[in-house]
Amino acid sequence: MKENVQEILQKANNLQYNFHIAIKVSKLLDDDNASINDLSKLIEADQALTVKLLKHCNSAEYGFSKRVTTVKDAIARIGFKILKTMIFTIVSKSSFNQEIKGYGLEKGDLWRNSISCAVYSRYLAKLIDYNDPDQAFTAGLLRDIGKLILHEYVRKEYDEIERLVNKENITFSEAEEKIIGLNHCQLGALVADKWNFPQILIDTIKYHHNPEKAEQDECEDMDLLRIVHFADYLTVMLGYGIGKDSMLQEIDMDCVESLGPPLCNENMESLISDIVNLNPEIEHLISNLE
Amino acid sequence: MQEIIVKMGDLELTTKPGVILIAPSLGSCVGLAVYDQKSRIAGMVHIVLPDSNVKHNLNTEEKIGKYADIAIPALLGKMLSLGSKRENLIIKIAGGAQMFNLKGDSSIMNIGAKNIEAVENAVKGMNLVVNNADTGGNTGRTLKLNAFNGNFYLKVIGQQEIEF
Ligand SMILES: [Fe+2]
Numbered sequence: 001m002k003e004n005v006q007e008i009l010q011k012a013n014n015l016q017y018n019f020h021i022a023i024k025v026s027k028l029l030d031d032d033n034a035s036i037n038d039l040s041k042l043i044e045a046d047q048a049l050t051v052k053l054l055k056h057c058n059s060a061e062y063g064f065s066k067r068v069t070t071v072k073d074a075i076a077r078i079g080f081k082i083l084k085t086m087i088f089t090i091v092s093k094s095s096f097n098q099e100i101k102g103y104g105l106e107k108g109d110l111w112r113n114s115i116s117c118a119v120y121s122r123y124l125a126k127l128i129d130y131n132d133p134d135q136a137f138t139a140g141l142l143r144d145i146g147k148l149i150l151h152e153y154v155r156k157e158y159d160e161i162e163r164l165v166n167k168e169n170i171t172f173s174e175a176e177e178k179i180i181g182l183n184h185c186q187l188g189a190l191v192a193d194k195w196n197f198p199q200i201l202i203d204t205i206k207y208h209h210n211p212e213k214a215e216q217d218e219c220e221d222m223d224l225l226r227i228v229h230f231a232d233y234l235t236v237m238l239g240y241g242i243g244k245d246s247m248l249q250e251i252d253m254d255c256v257e258s259l260g261p262p263l264c265n266e267n268m269e270s271l272i273s274d275i276v277n278l279n280p281e282i283e284h285l286i287s288n289l290e
Numbered sequence: 291m292q293e294i295i296v297k298m299g300d301l302e303l304t305t306k307p308g309v310i311l312i313a314p315s316l317g318s319c320v321g322l323a324v325y326d327q328k329s330r331i332a333g334m335v336h337i338v339l340p341d342s343n344v345k346h347n348l349n350t351e352e353k354i355g356k357y358a359d360i361a362i363p364a365l366l367g368k369m370l371s372l373g374s375k376r377e378n379l380i381i382k383i384a385g386g387a388q389m390f391n392l393k394g395d396s397s398i399m400n401i402g403a404k405n406i407e408a409v410e411n412a413v414k415g416m417n418l419v420v421n422n423a424d425t426g427g428n429t430g431r432t433l434k435l436n437a438f439n440g441n442f443y444l445k446v447i448g449q450q451e452i453e454f
Contacts, residue, residue: 104448171391212393233389237401238298238338239315239430244448247317247387247428253394268398269344276298276338276356 005181012149012191021046022091023196029080040071052090059288081134088138093289095148102154103243113241114141116282120231127262130223139204139224140231146188153180165248172248173209185209204228211255230256234275296334299353301365303333307438314432316385318402320409321433324381325440326374332437335361340408362412382442384433386425
């Protein structure tokens with residue numbers, strides 16, 4: 001089992017994803033002394049990213065009457081907060097928008113699922129007056145990042161994992177951990193740490209299926225975690241790009257309800273009704289990034 | 291073949307023989323497909339919630355297929371008004387799944403079961419019966435109906451598509 005984990009981590013080390021640029025941008029944005037100049041220089045160094053950023057800024061969603069032609073101009077118009085989520089969204093696409101065989105996800109499924117989770121997370125954050133809805137968007141977007149690497153192992157061991165789920169009545173992630181040595185949450189957190197993700201994102205990745213464990217570990221932003229835990233559930237129940245594992249997880253509604261009255265029992269069906277109305281926004285976002 | 295994706299809250303009715311109606315990724319949602327064998331009319335709804343009364347003021351732009359209590363009478367009523375006879379209608383449903391493990395006692399957690407019940411009751415209320423159902427459990431599904439021959443198909447996530 002240990003060898004397996006070593007091998008997986010080795011594999012993760014060798015993977016080249018372009019999250020580093022998003023991390024750099026987000027670190028710079030968190031620095032109070034950052035200027036638009038610094039930011040645009042950093043972004044412009046990546047030509048593909050620049051092209052996609054400008055294209056996205058010029059989509060109907062933002063409705064700028066005058067075309068955005070430079071990164072500087074883009075940042076000035078959309079602002080720092082939106083810039084951060086936009087960069088994360090753009091760089092995530094190339095990794096998430098592919099077939100993830102082990103989980104039974106066809107090309108586009110995990111991408112759609114992640115965007116949905118991001119949009120739902122941001123909506124829930126606003127609903128409960130969480131202080132940084134854009135942070136919630138990013139946390140929701142990236143929570144399943146571990147699947148990008150773990151899926152090959154899940155594929156090999158799928159029958160065993162499924163057998164264990166049924167035999168021991170445990171969740172898919174618990175079975176993943178028992179059979180492979182670690183689950184997609186733990187692996188995602190390790191990788192995110194390696195790539196210098198901010199701690200708050202590492203935590204949401206690590207605990208998104210068991211927020212109660214985070215409470216024991218004294219995770220610093222429990223509300224964000226609860227938001228992502230619930231958004232993940234809503235994404236699955238509403239069927240957006242779900243895989244074989246998706247429903248074999250666990251939802252902790254006591255933890256969700258502790259977010260406050262908007263998420264109390266009586267409001268749930270009404271909330272789902274409102275959440276479904278976000279679907280056109282999800283479709284827009286996906287087609288704008290084509 | 292033209293595929294029409296029946297998204298959450300959508301209601302579709304077609305008489306075009308070259309069309310396949312598809313309700314994809316049904317989680318707790320319930321898809322209902324109906325076919326008139328005589329006149330070859332095909333219909334489908336993608337239901338999200340059991341009861342429209344959860345909203346005190348229903349948004350006028352609200353989609354007609356969203357709530358079981360509105361969607362089923364709307365779809366089946368429309369077929370009957372187009373001249374379909376009850377004995378010619380084949381009705382099949384899929385979906386209404388739920389999460390594997392639940393902690394707490396929130397009503398949201400059995401939303402799938404409530405959807406199934408509401409759909410079955412609404413069909414009964416129209417003096418019709420559900421001919422086949424694949425519902426509940428912990429798995430996502432896709433429901434399809436071929437308007438040309440009235441064949442129904444079901445795909446459970448991670449499995450092969452089967453005739454249903
Ligand atoms: Fe997950």
